[in-house]
Amino acid sequence: MQGQAWTDKQLNTALGSWAELRHDTILYAKQSVVAECGGGPEEEKPHPQGYVEPEVMVYWRLGLLARQLRDGLQERGLLQDESLQQACSELISLLEFLQRVALKELSNQALTQEEYDTIEYYGAKLADLNLYTKRGAEGDEITSMTDKDMAVVADVHTGVMGDAYMALEEAVGHANEVYVVYPLGGKLLLGRGAVFSYYEFTQPVAERLTDEKWQEQLDAKPGPQPPEWTSSFLSSKSGTGEEVQFQSLPSFTGGGC
Incomplete structure (x- = not known):
């Protein structure tokens, strides 16, 4: 976590999150204008024991923000829905758990089996919290197939080129492994997880991309290329998880999340 590749990976994550936020707030933001788990040999199938990326301050700040949001809404009488209250409490509890586990990892303390179980099903919990915002009053989902895809695009700047x-487009693609x-x-274990993908490119103003068009471009061959600086941590080789396991260093014990 001390190298340039990891720093670039963190920057990539931040930019992916920013691109997503710009997409979600595109009607409200003023645009600037110039004039998971795997590994291990086939003969052994150990129960996966995951790992939390030890970004303690990130989890603390997110938890503080979530508590401020919950308390502010409650003080203004805007958090009447019990299911929404529960969702806020579950998010706060999850962030407190991640912070607690990250601190234990950094101090070389062993995790409990209950904590490993929570890490194993972390993705399902996060998906459930995310899907809550996409359900209607009767519990049915109100999103289209396009909305279910994480790949989104937003134009954030316009100017003259020649x-x-x-338009300057900021986009999130499919999750990278x-x-x-x-x-x-x-x-030492080899863990597999998911991280943001991020893209930045220009497009004629009259041909601004919609999410549907962007997702079509991602599925095309060859697809869009990420920024050049991401080569410090993105592999240019294509492969499956099984191939990566086979090529991993023999001194490592497989597993992880």
Whole structure:
């Protein structure tokens, strides 16, 4: 976590999150204008023991923000829905859990089996919290297939390039897989998880992309290329999880999340 590649990975995550926020607030933001788990040999199928990325301050700040949001809404009488109250409380509890586990990892304290179980099903919990915002009053989902895809695009700036007016597009693609070596029980494990993908490019103003068009471009061959600086942590090789497991260093014990 001390190298340039990891710093670039964190920047990529921040920019992916920013692109998503710009997409969600595009009607309200003023645009600027110039004039998961795997690994291990096939003969062994250990119960996966995951790892939380030890970004303690990130979890603390997110938890503080979530508590401020919940308390502010309650003080103004805007949090009457019990299910919404429960969702806020579950999010806060999840962030407190991540902070607590990250602190234990950094101090080399062993996690409990209950904590490992929570890490294993973390993705399902996060998906449930995310889907809550996409359900109607009767519990049915109100999103289209396009909305269910995480890939989104937003134009954030317009200006003249040569003789044409161009829009600067910020986009999130499909999730990338990340492989990280982490310590557990005196061994080094190879863990697999998911991280943001991020894209930035220009497009003629008259041809601004919709989410549907962007998702079509991602599925095309060859697809859009990420920024050049992401090459410090993105592999140019294509492959499956099984191939990565086969090519991993033999001194590592497989597993992880």
